[in-house]
Amino acid sequence: MSMIDAPREIIMGMPRARAVSLTRWAIILAAAAALEIYGRFFADPAFIRPVSAIVGAWFNPVMSDERIFWALSMAVFEIAVAYALSIVFGAAIGISIGVSNFARASFLPIVLLLYAIPQVTLMPLFILIFGLGAAGKIAFGFTHGIFPIIVNVVAGMRDINPLHRSAIASMGGARADLLRHVIAPNMAPAFFTGLRLSMTLTMLGVILAELYVSTGGIGYFTRLYAENFNPAPLFALIGTLALIAVLFNSLVRVAERRLTPGARAPAKLGLSGAKSK
Amino acid sequence: MSEAATAIGAGATAAGLAPAISIRGVTQRFGAVGAAQGVLALDDISLDIAPGEFVCLLGPSGCGKSTLLNIIGGLFKPTSGEVTVAGKRVDGAPRPDEIAFVFQESTLFPWYTIIENFRIALKFQGVPKSERDDLAMDALKAVGMGGFARHYPTQLSVGMRQRVNMARGICVRTNILLMDEPFAALDEQSRMVLGEDLSTLLAKTGKTIVFVTHSLAEAVFLSDRIVVMTARPGRVKTIVNVNERHPRAPDFMLEPRFGEMRNELFALLRDEIRRAMALQRDADGGGA
Ligand SMILES: Nc1ncnc2c1ncn2[C@@H]1O[C@H](COP(=O)(O)OP(=O)(O)OP(=O)(O)O)[C@@H](O)[C@H]1O
Ligand SMILES: [Mg+2]
Numbered sequence: 001m002s003m004i005d006a007p008r009e010i011i012m013g014m015p016r017a018r019a020v021s022l023t024r025w026a027i028i029l030a031a032a033a034a035l036e037i038y039g040r041f042f043a044d045p046a047f048i049r050p051v052s053a054i055v056g057a058w059f060n061p062v063m064s065d066e067r068i069f070w071a072l073s074m075a076v077f078e079i080a081v082a083y084a085l086s087i088v089f090g091a092a093i094g095i096s097i098g099v100s101n102f103a104r105a106s107f108l109p110i111v112l113l114l115y116a117i118p119q120v121t122l123m124p125l126f127i128l129i130f131g132l133g134a135a136g137k138i139a140f141g142f143t144h145g146i147f148p149i150i151v152n153v154v155a156g157m158r159d160i161n162p163l164h165r166s167a168i169a170s171m172g173g174a175r176a177d178l179l180r181h182v183i184a185p186n187m188a189p190a191f192f193t194g195l196r197l198s199m200t201l202t203m204l205g206v207i208l209a210e211l212y213v214s215t216g217g218i219g220y221f222t223r224l225y226a227e228n229f230n231p232a233p234l235f236a237l238i239g240t241l242a243l244i245a246v247l248f249n250s251l252v253r254v255a256e257r258r259l260t261p262g263a264r265a266p267a268k269l270g271l272s273g274a275k276s277k
Numbered sequence: 278m279s280e281a282a283t284a285i286g287a288g289a290t291a292a293g294l295a296p297a298i299s300i301r302g303v304t305q306r307f308g309a310v311g312a313a314q315g316v317l318a319l320d321d322i323s324l325d326i327a328p329g330e331f332v333c334l335l336g337p338s339g340c341g342k343s344t345l346l347n348i349i350g351g352l353f354k355p356t357s358g359e360v361t362v363a364g365k366r367v368d369g370a371p372r373p374d375e376i377a378f379v380f381q382e383s384t385l386f387p388w389y390t391i392i393e394n395f396r397i398a399l400k401f402q403g404v405p406k407s408e409r410d411d412l413a414m415d416a417l418k419a420v421g422m423g424g425f426a427r428h429y430p431t432q433l434s435v436g437m438r439q440r441v442n443m444a445r446g447i448c449v450r451t452n453i454l455l456m457d458e459p460f461a462a463l464d465e466q467s468r469m470v471l472g473e474d475l476s477t478l479l480a481k482t483g484k485t486i487v488f489v490t491h492s493l494a495e496a497v498f499l500s501d502r503i504v505v506m507t508a509r510p511g512r513v514k515t516i517v518n519v520n521e522r523h524p525r526a527p528d529f530m531l532e533p534r535f536g537e538m539r540n541e542l543f544a545l546l547r548d549e550i551r552r553a554m555a556l557q558r559d560a561d562g563g564g565a
Pocket of ligand 2: 343344
């Protein structure tokens with residue numbers, strides 16, 4: 001193991017991993033305490049409320065009001081569908097563009113151009129086409145989420161060591177073997193980067209659409225609370241959305257750690273030494 | 278003694294044995310004839326290599342050694358001429374049953390452990406699953422890397438990686454091994470030690486080897502025959518015979534004829550290297 005990989009094992013009299021997670025929690029608690037004090041004694045209750053009030057608002061009305069719960073579930077559903085569509089179509093399009101230099105040279109600039117457009121400007125168009133229901137929100141999440149996947153898949157397919165190609169050919173591997181043993185594993189890190197970026201953007205797209213079309217989804221409730229100067233349930237709602245985002249992100253990270261082959265997967269590094277067996 | 282060595286080496290073809298590799302009039306041109314970027318890399322190369330023979334390709338940089346090796350291995354088709362391996366024409370298609378490659382750089386896949394890398398190579402060879410690990414471990418132990426089977430290539434030093442890479446080439450059951458500067462990335466001492474290991478290993482397996490190197494000492498130490506090539510376009514300039522039995526001991530390097538052969542090779546190469554450099558200068562001048 002190198003110097004960078006093997007830092008001190010004991011910090012503040014406890015194992016490293018525990019010290020790290022303890023520090024993390026301490027930061028979160030300190031921030032919460034600061035907000036509590038500020039919210040309770042200094043802030044205007046029309047704009048900022050203490051953490052305790054927000055937690056209270058989370059139980060009631062956010063979690064207890066059926067309509068809010070329904071709105072949140074709807075948002076999660078829309079994000080999940082938009083994300084799944086982004087992955088499937090993004091990977092398929094990315095691979096088709098990435099397979100040949102010709103396809104890449106012809107299509108990638110167009111993809112990058114589309115990726116660069118700030119899509120919020122197109123939102124009215126989406127609503128015109130897909131209506132006010134879930135379809136429009138899914139479509140908007142999808143058009144946000146698909147691009148990072150396409151771009152990263154293409155990038156991941158691009159830098160293949162020509163020697164690896166020759167190695168597969170000289171060992172008698174077929175085209176499928178090249179895909180399985182070289183192209184796919186070579187692409188994995190870039191693909192997961194794409195997945196993570198795509199998760200964030202899909203969520204952004206869906207939530208933007210939710211806020212814009214405020215007929216009954218979470219957009220309606222955020223507007224309701226904001227306009228009534230009732231920040232506690234508003235923050236509780238936003239906090240819940242943030243929690244959902246964190247959850248989705250951890251899912252991607254777990255998948256990344258389990259599925260990225262080779263020494264590049266950080267979780268595997270410590271296990272692969274000679275001592276392990 | 279030297280008679281016996283000749284019998285396995287250069288003399289074998291003369292004695293009527295079918296050559297393991299037969300190269301006939303191979304010419305390779307990159308780019309169109311007369312095009313500014315066009316290069317005549319190989320010009321009418323003919324060469325027979327006997328079974329079990331160790332042949333070195335020696336020549337100035339850019340003379341087409343790697344190109345010739347790739348053509349023999351079927352990685353691509355020459356512009357004209359043909360290569361026959363074990364009686365069958367190589368027509369730009371790899372022959373993994375007959376030929377294994379060891380490239381200039383390690384071609385181990387960084388996303389697999391060392392042992393997994395071996396398993397893939399052996400799988401492509403049609404070696405049954407139950408035998409793969411044993412074969413791989415034997416090969417790794419033979420190059421002193423038995424303890425690193427579960428490491429990833431990036432966790433090894435460059436030299437260790439290349440040693441493993443070489444072991445992989447040797448462990449697959451092909452009769453022919455093509456090696457393109459396998460030791461180029463190593464320091465001189467490691468090269469010597471690894472060269473010695475290679476000589477020992479190969480004497481056991483009886484493989485036919487075509488080996489590209491820039492090291493004169495390596496060429497003399499390892500080869501039965503050394504093919505000296507001219508500057509671009511690559512042609513066969515001379516063939517030098519080394520009459521010495523395998524496996525070779527380091528003592529061979531101390532013999533006077535070792536030094537003599539090295540000097541002879543250097544004299545042959547010097548003119549070609551000068552010509553190669555002049556060619557490069559002209560090309561640079563023409564391009565500007
Ligand atoms: N794919 C290619 N396209 C165009 N030209 C090529 C290609 N491969 C090789 N060449 C040219 O063919 C010539 C021979 O190249 P090659 O790699 O065989 O040389 P080499 O003898 O192996 O050199 P070195 O000792 O430096 O490895 C060079 O002039 C090179 O520029
Ligand atoms: Mg070369």
